[in-house]
Amino acid sequence: MVGLNNYFFEDYLRAANQADTVDALFSVLMKAVGRHGFNRAVFGMMTDHLDIDKKAGFGIAYSYPDDWVQYYNEKKLQYIDPVMTLGSVRSESFLWSDLDRLVSLTKTQKQFLLLAEDAGLRNGLCAPFHGPHNQIAGIGLATTEKKDAFDGNVDLVTAYCSHFYVAYKRLMRRDSAVEHIVLTNKESEVLTWAAAGKTDAEIAVILNISHNTVDTHMRKIFQKLGANSRVLAAVKAISLGLISV
Structure with missing residues (x-):
């Protein structure tokens, strides 16, 4: 169930819709997910987004450690990252702790997850997004604490992340044309x-x-x-x- 009738979500919407830069928008997201136990986040796109003239990339906006993001990109870890692999084919958010149940992890992928943990990225959640023209993007959330502080509200956290993706694309759109979508x-x-x-x-x-x-x-x-x-x-x-x- 979605369940978006929540004071905090309405509060998030007001702040996010006022953000006029990606940094400001990302700060609003961090504040929102922080209420649920996450203090690290990364936004990336697994495919090029031609509608906003942006190439695929990891760490478009992030609060992950700088050295981890640099290492991830230099070593092209997206090709072994099981979170990225599963997010590219799954539409629903999932916990990193469920990876063993959802996919068969290789030895290399298990080593990757240990490296992420050593970098201070623990108890994570992935919110994948699949848009038109085979667009794929996602937000990874984590905590630096070993104890899992996530309150379990996957739907609300996913809603925050989904809105970030929509708002990011709106900020990046090359023209100011408003999407003319009409629902009956x-x-x-x-x-x-x-x-x-x-x-x-x-x-x-x-x-x-x-x-x-x-x-x-x-x-x-x-x-x-x-x-x-x-x-x-x-x-x-x-x-x-x-x-x-």
Whole structure:
């Protein structure tokens, strides 16, 4: 469930939408995820983003240690990083601690994770983003503390990260053209209830429509918003003023 009806998310939106630089936007993100136990973050793009004229890269914005980001890029560790590998094919956020369960880690990948831990990057979470034209990006969150301080609110943290990605692209867009996306009244209703944390089955009952109809609306919403998850669709719609929380 998405569940974006949260005071802190509304507070984050106000601050993030006022940010006029990437650094300012990233600072807002760090403050938000800090409430949930993370004090390290990195934003990267796994593919080129031609719509904003930006090449793929690790550490576009980050609070990871400088020497780690430099080492990562010099050694091209994205090719062995299991977080990057899984994030490129998975749409949902995941904890680093679940990697062993989600993929078969090679010896090299296990050594990589130990190196990251030695660099002070522990108890991490990855929020991947998949946009139109096969765009892939993501945010990695971690803590310097050995004890896991994450409060477990994956949906809300994912919403913060998803909005950062949307807002970053908006800042980087080469022209000032506003995205002209129109949702039908029913699509707006469906997505509003999804943002409130309702399942498709619950939305069907609330709106007195079939489960299949809800699914059809969600597919059209995803297509219009260039999203492949309920969280990213809801966050982008909120950012564009198409729905409110």
